[in-house]
Amino acid sequence: MLNIKLQSHVQSLVHPRVRSGERPVSAVEAQSPFGTPCLDDYEFLRTLGAGANATVYLVRENRTSHLFALKAVDKYSADGRKIACSTVINEQTALTKLNGSDCILPLHTCFHDTENYYLVTEYLPGGDLERLQRSKVLDVEAVRFYMAELLLAIEHVHAHDIIHRDIKPENIFIDTDGHIVLGDFGIAWLFDESSPDERVTRGQVGTPAFSSPEVLSGDEYGFGADLWAFGVILYEMLTGTDAFETNTVPADDPTWLRHFSEHVKCDEPVMVESPLMTDDAMDLVRRLLVKSADSRLSDITAIKNHPFFSMLDWTSVASRSLTPPWIPRLISTRQVGVHFQQPVVYAGEQYAPSDDPLPSFAFRVEPSSLSFACARRQLAFALLDGCAPLVSWVDGPSREAEVGPRDVERQKSLKSLSRWVKRALNRPRHHA
Structure with a gap:
């Protein structure tokens, strides 16, 4: 506008x-x-x-x-x-x-x-991970590659005492070599270096579809909020579907956020049948999407050591010497x-x-x-x-980028959480 x-x-x-x-x-x-x-x-x-x-x-x-x-x-x-x-x-x-x-x-x-x-x-002309998911047919090795590079990006952010708070495919870009680059730090939380013991914050910010239960509830949260988003992205890349129900009410309904938050806080992601959802992948998704932040797999070293990533050489991932599944042709x-x-x-x-x-x-x-x-x-x-x-985008196995009802609802739902909160607080109150 x-x-x-x-x-x-x-x-x-x-x-x-x-x-x-x-x-x-x-x-x-x-x-x-x-x-x-x-x-x-x-x-x-x-x-x-x-x-x-x-x-x-x-x-x-x-x-x-x-x-x-x-x-x-x-x-x-x-x-x-x-x-x-x-x-x-x-x-x-x-x-x-x-x-x-x-x-x-x-x-x-x-x-x-x-x-x-x-x-x-x-x-970065290669677009973002969301466009790549819509345009290319990815196998489990490709998913493993992109999630491994994303995990190292998150690790680097956390090592500098920063929570990104809006990790989603639209903020994960593809560079000219086919590797991922994490961007959009407008709502990131930077911890005060003078207070090393305080590593929690509050604030209903981010994109609801990738926000953890504690963020949606307005409770305290820490670095684990980014790893919840990591788990949601992993689920969506493996299955091609949303991790949690988003269409119980229209996305432009003022009550959408309340309904969606209840799904995230109460429902388990449905492990749909997918050739990419191996036993190791399913176990990692389940451990990343635990409702309680204290019980959730939130240690990056433990995630690296999970069987889903057992075939990866993390030194090669860090040096970006692995060949990406797709390299943009300029x-x-x-x-x-x-x-x-x-x-x-x-x-x-x-x-x-x-x-x-x-x-x-x-x-x-x-x-x-x-x-x-x-x-x-x-x-x-x-x-x-x-x-x-x-x-x-025509190189390699591609899928037709058809826009269906789910895509329309998804685009509507990918609004910042702060905008949903403001709409909910400002909407007219109806009394019986």
């Missing part, structure tokens, strides 16, 4: 900018040979996706010709009210702490203007004659250094802190002659 306040600033396909050749040079600019980052550093190629308060663009950095994903987050709502910046600061802080890992979405640059916050991250848009309309970017004015209300938000990440995989991805893009690539 386009912000009404932002629309008033539209003057071109790119963005307006106040320039002054006389303005003083800030300390950040004095230290950086490239100056303070801003939208002028990028060429906008196309829109990758849009949400309620943010839009993600594919951009090319003018200085290096590298491709990135630029996330523009509105500072104002549609009615002109200022939006809290906590999720943006949260994501920036989490990604900064986690930079350098191949399994975490790399953050490159941050900056903001009078209307938006901007986060520039690595561009296609040059110039070769296939595809042209994208340059997106309209709604942006504000750049702050003068003395007027910036959040001067510490803008920075560039040191290239040395990024992983080797980042350089490999940029090399893959360079081989396409600088074109914004497309990905071919």
